[in-house]
Amino acid sequence: MKSKLLWRLFAAFFIVIAISYAALYAILLPNLSRFFSQYIEKQLTDKAYVVREHVAEIPRDEWTVDAIDKIADQLSSELDSRVTIIDSNGHVFGDSSIRLEDIPNMENHRNRPEVQAALKNTVGRSIH
DSSP: OHHHHHHHHHHHHHHHHHHHHHHHHHHHHHHHHHHHHHHHHHHHHHHHHHHHHHHHTSOGGGOOHHHHHHHHHHHHHHHTSOOEEEOTTOOEEEETTSOGGGGGGSOOOTTSHHHHHHHTTSOOOOOO
């Protein structure tokens, strides 16, 4: 008799706890997802500004794939992120995750949504 009562109490507590966890999960998940997305976006935006400052110091007539790719590789290491550097026409001059000899064969980035937004002086975003 006593063990039957204990099992009923255990089942009742288990159901209450399971419902509480489900409700908490349903309430917190969208908020946590939004929070982490905003946090990551802020971190990437800050890193993009650092890259922009470094690249802005280089006169445009000194841009070569070799020189810019070295900068992309260096900044990637410092920022612990992939760095791709393009000109305003969308041509890739440096990419930290692409071999130097493959960069001239990369697709033009001009028509990418994040590049179009960045060209309008806003932050460009694209999530794949």
